[in-house]
Amino acid sequence: MKLWDKGFSTDKKIDHFTVGNDRELDLLLAKYDVIASTAHAKMLAKVGLISEDEGIALEKELKFILGTIEQGTFTIEDDFEDMHSKIEFLLTERLGDIGKKIHSARSRNDQVLVAMQLFLKEELNEIKSQVKALFDLLIELAEKHQQVLLPGYTHLQIAMPSSFGLWFSAYAESLVDDLYFVQAAYKVADQNPLGSAAGYGSSFPIDRTFTTEELGFETLKYNVVAAQMGRGKVEKATAFGISSIAATLSKLAMDITLYMSQNFDFISFPNELTTGSSIMPHKKNPDVFELIRAKCNKIQAVPNQLTLITNNLPSGYHRDLQLVKESIVPALQDMKACLEMMTFSLKEIRVNQNILNDPKYDYLFSVDTLNEMVKNGMPFRDAYKTMGTAIENGTFKPNKDIEHSHEGSLGNLKLNEIENKFKVIWNA
Template sequence: MKLWDKGYKTEEKVDHFTVGDDREYDLVLAKYDVIASMAHAEMLAKVGLISKEESNALVKALHEIEKSIEKGAFTIGQEFEDMHSQIEFLLTQKLGDTGKKIHTARSRNDQVLVAMQLYLKDELKAVKMLTAELFDELLGLAEKYKNVLLPGYTHLQVAMPSSFALWLGAYAESLIDDLYMINAATAVCDQNPLGSAAGYGSSFPIDREHTTKALGFQTLKYNVVAAQMGRGKVEKYTAFGLAGIAGTLGKMAMDVCLYMSQNFDFISFPKELTTGSSIMPHKKNPDVFELIRGKCNKLQALPNTLTMLTTNLPSGYHRELQLCKELIVPAIQEMKSCLEMMTFSMKEMQVNTNILDDPKYDYLFSVDTLNQMVIEGTPFREAYQIMGQAIEAGEFKPVKDATHTHTGSIGNPAIEEIRLKMKQLLAH
């Protein structure tokens, strides 16, 4: 069954090529198509296009379909092109002609738009909560190890003293930046496109404000052409939000892999969280973090992929917009799994508390030693030259007890301030 069926059969090869894996992704979106259909049925009765009795019957039948989706019993048969045709068939099978009325004043275009945007709103909220969980874990670890120092690097050369509080707190605060992007993507998705039909509205006297309120959208996408142009755009903005988090997670995963190596030996994990080698019995490999790194690199490429898919399309609907589903749906699931695994793994991190006992890290304190000379009256440039000469001559004696007091330093990592910033973000 096709919603556009005009009495002739499409070539089977064309059918297979145009539908592709759409049914698989529609199983994810079907719940949202049903929710939107309920609001649409109620609106049709409100404006007098169907009776109240017909609307009630449609809503009741849609609730039954929704329950079957929740139980995992809903399927899309090969004879159906998509979730929309399957759902309309079930309604018609149960309600007869009343079921056929559900498509009044709608197009598959605005059906897909509204289902996708409802789905993205829910998934962005889930990603946000998983990110907040990782944030809490990182700040908890920062608090636990706030007095443990570790080397800071520039150009991968020993640079200045850092700490676990700074390292972990840096990634926590970076996640706040990423959630600003997630909030922006959510705002773009939170505009009701239902009623735009095929992209040019409808001659039926529909009430778009009613469905906006019923579906919990913040606002309406007023211009129907603009609503249609949102197809691909909401997915791309979501992808930018995901890519931000992926960038933070990928960088952190790289740090973990580096810090776990024997050459660094800053942190370790229980053997249960590592994997082995088929020929080297001593190996404990950081496969979890390497895969997070790789998956997050793929996710950072997603905005460009969606941009290339949609960049040269004029206004109006085009079939390649269907391909957005197969990009964004798996990406969201990948992002959630990376967040969950990073949080799960970081809970088990074990810290080497004596890293800076190694004399190769003495040079970390050259700046603190130099600064102490300045405090005692030596001009900075002169102190810098004296320090450089002492290092070259092998006469450098580090001052390791210098205090850092400014906000965001090793002596004052501002953990509670960062926590408050996240709390304020989550409140909006």
């Protein structure tokens, strides 16, 4: 069944090419198409395009279909082009002509728009919750290990003392920045496009304010052309949001992979969170974190994919837009999996308490030793030269009794302030 069926068949190759993997992706989106269809049916009854009894009948059958989706028994067979055609078929099969009336005053274009935006809103909220779980864990780890020193690097050369408290809370505060992008994406998605039909509105006297309130959107996408132009744009906004999180997770995964190696030996994990080698019995590989890194790097490519699909399209609907679904939906699933696995694994992290006892890290304290000279009255440039000469001559003696007290330094992490910053964006 095709919603655009005019009584003749298209070539099977054309069908296969144009439908693509829509059926598989639509199994994730069908719930939201049913929710939107229910609101649409209520609106049709409200404005008198169908009777009150017809509206009730449609609501009842849509509720039944929603139940099959939630139970996992809903399918989209090859006879159907997508979720829309299968749902309308089921309504017509059970209600006859009443089922055929559900498509009045809408198009498959605004059906896709509203289902996708409802889906994205829910996905973004779920991702926000996962980010919060990771944030809370990082703050907890920062507090627990704030006194444990860790080498800080620039150019992968040892630079200055850091700490596990500083390292964990750095990623926590980075997640705050990521949520700004996620929140912006949510605002873009939280505009009701239903009623824009094929992109030019309808001659039916529909009530778009009613469906906006019924579906829980913050506002209406008023201009019907603008609503249609939102397809691809809302997905791209979402992609930017999750790609920001992905960048943070990828960097954290890279740090963990380095720090687990024998050359660093800063952290470790229980055996059950690592993998072995087929020939090297000593190996404890960080496969989980390598895959998080790779998957998150893939996610960071999604905004560019969506840009290349949509950047030269004029206004109005074009079939190119079908492809944005197959970029954003898997990316969201990968994002949730990466957040889940990072949080799950980090709960078991083991921290090396005595890293800086190794003499190779003595030069980490050169800046702090230099700063003591400055505090005692020596001009900075003279202290710098004196320190450089001592290092060159092998007479440098580190002052390891360091004190970093300014806001955000290893001696003053400001964890409460970082938590408050997170709360502000969380409640926005």
